[in-house]
Amino acid sequence: MTLLKTPYIEKKPSSLRYYQEGVPNIDVDAWTLNITSLTGNSVKLDRSALLALPQFTHHRRMVCVCNWSIKRYWQGVLLEDVLTEARIDTQATANTFLKQTSVGTTDKGVYESWIRLDEALERSTILAHSVDGEPLPLEQGYPLRLIDFGLYGYKNVKGLTSIEVVDQWQLGHWERIAGYALDGTC
Numbered sequence: 666m667t668l669l670k671t672p673y674i675e676k677k678p679s680s681l682r683y684y685q686e687g688v689p690n691i692d693v694d695a696w697t698l699n700i701t702s703l704t705g706n707s708v709k710l711d712r713s714a715l716l717a718l719p720q721f722t723h724h725r726r727m728v729c730v731c732n733w734s735i736k737r738y739w740q741g742v743l744l745e746d747v748l749t750e751a752r753i754d755t756q757a758t759a760n761t762f763l764k765q766t767s768v769g770t771t772d773k774g775v776y777e778s779w780i781r782l783d784e785a786l787e788r789s790t791i792l793a794h795s796v797d798g799e800p801l802p803l804e805q806g807y808p809l810r811l812i813d814f815g816l817y818g819y820k821n822v823k824g825l826t827s828i829e830v831v832d833q834w835q836l837g838h839w840e841r842i843a844g845y846a847l848d849g850t851c
Contacts, residue, residue: 689770689824690770691807691824693808696711696808696826697709697710697826698715698747698792698827698828699826699827699828700748700751700753701828701829702751702752702830703753703832706751706752708750708752710747710750712794715747715792715794715809716794718742718750719746720740720742721742721789721791722738724737725737725739725814726814727739727814727818728818729817729818730818730819730845737796738797738798739793739796739812740793741792741793741809741812742791743790743791743792744763744785744789744790745786745789745790747792747828748830758782758783758786761831762779762831762833762834763785764778764827764829764830765778765779765780765822765825765828766826767822767823767825768824768826769824775826776822776823776837777838777839778820778821778837778849779831780816780820780849784813785813788815790813790814791812792809792810792811792812792825793806793810793811805823806822807823807824809825810823810824811825815850816848817850819840819843819849820849
């Protein structure tokens with residue numbers, strides 16, 4: 666599949682100035698995604714393990730809370746495939762949530778966000794590592810970003826380092842400060 670370059674990408678405002686954790690220092694060779702089940706079992710996947718999973722492309726709009734959007738080619742692995750790789754049952758998702766945590770920085774800590782797991786799976790949520798055929802730039806969430814296209818961007822954690830299946834959801838620290846909605850739809 667040949668991916669076209671997103672038109673008018675230079676007109677999109679940069680989100681680096683809004684990157685709430687500041688600019689993290691990420692060594693992609695040492696980076697891992699930690700996945701924890703509801704029972705506490707944990708699996709770590711490095712970049713090569715993620716790239717070995719079936720790859721998926723969404724040609725979709727992601728909408729920022731400030732209501733700008735741009736349609737791009739997002740590549741990565743489906744959340745469902747990652748959870749299956751971690752031996753997490755993707756059929757028993759009623760009343761379960763996915764807690765996401767960023768790499769973060771020493772100055773501002775980490776960004777955390779919770780989403781409904783059943784809805785994320787229904788919407789084919791992706792763990793994106795590339796956009797428009799290139800690795801994610803820092804402002805889009807390098808090295809990995811969870812993207813649920815049914816939610817505003819603040820629910821899609823940049824610089825993802827862990828996902829955890831939990832039985833409750835809450836607003837993350839930065840979401841509370843900004844006054845965002847718990848469900849990520851308004």
